[in-house]
Amino acid sequence: MFYDTVSNAHGLRHDPFKAIVAPRPIGWIGSKAADGTLNLAPYSFFNAVSDRPKLVMFSSAGHKDSVRNIEETGAFTCSFVSRNLAESMNHSSIAAPHGDSEFAIAGLTPQNGRLVDAPFVGEAFAALECRMTEIMRPKTLDGGVADSWIVFGQVVGIHISEQIVRDGRLDMSIARPVARMGYMDYSEADKVFEMFRP
Numbered sequence: 001m002f003y004d005t006v007s008n009a010h011g012l013r014h015d016p017f018k019a020i021v022a023p024r025p026i027g028w029i030g031s032k033a034a035d036g037t038l039n040l041a042p043y044s045f046f047n048a049v050s051d052r053p054k055l056v057m058f059s060s061a062g063h064k065d066s067v068r069n070i071e072e073t074g075a076f077t078c079s080f081v082s083r084n085l086a087e088s089m090n091h092s093s094i095a096a097p098h099g100d101s102e103f104a105i106a107g108l109t110p111q112n113g114r115l116v117d118a119p120f121v122g123e124a125f126a127a128l129e130c131r132m133t134e135i136m137r138p139k140t141l142d143g144g145v146a147d148s149w150i151v152f153g154q155v156v157g158i159h160i161s162e163q164i165v166r167d168g169r170l171d172m173s174i175a176r177p178v179a180r181m182g183y184m185d186y187s188e189a190d191k192v193f194e195m196f197r198p
Helices: 065-073 083-091
Strands: 027-032 038-043 046-051 054-061 075-079 110-112 119-121 126-136 148-160 178-180 186-188
Touching (some): 027 046, 027 054, 027 065, 027 119, 038 054, 038 065, 038 119, 054 065, 054 126, 065 075, 065 126, 065 148, 083 186, 119 126
Antiparallel strands (some): 027 038, 075 126, 110 119, 126 148, 178 186
16 A cells, blocks of 8 residues: 555545554643643653753644643643553543643642643653743645644653652553554553663
């Protein structure tokens, strides 16, 4: 099978693009509006992009509350999505009216950052506190821009629960991170293996 993405004539019931680019980490983005309203939303277009300095990014399809809040305040958090919090993460994806807190909707505890004025999930095994460095809209081949906003942030603080630390390392078999696959599918890291570079 081959298809061009302009016609998108793949003949399948659902577009397979997101299933091919998988698994994708989930950025569970916490932010606070200028008026103090809390927001929590999961983004599957998320990843770390640099270690020195520590930078992460997420991409929002559409100009949503997360992006608006970060534009206003310059701060956000990213909470770790583990298997025990997967259903709560899913609840927080609801299209809630502006001003309604997804923390409350999902039954989660907002904890304010120590270095940034943005909330993270208190129940999460880990969380990153970030200061926004750049927000951009990616260009398209025809010279336009995508209906996406990419937010970059520098990690200025990291929270880690001792529950997932074993022998001086984070034990992913305990943390069981959840990733987005395609369609409505998710995966969890229940089998972890190690390989050394040649």
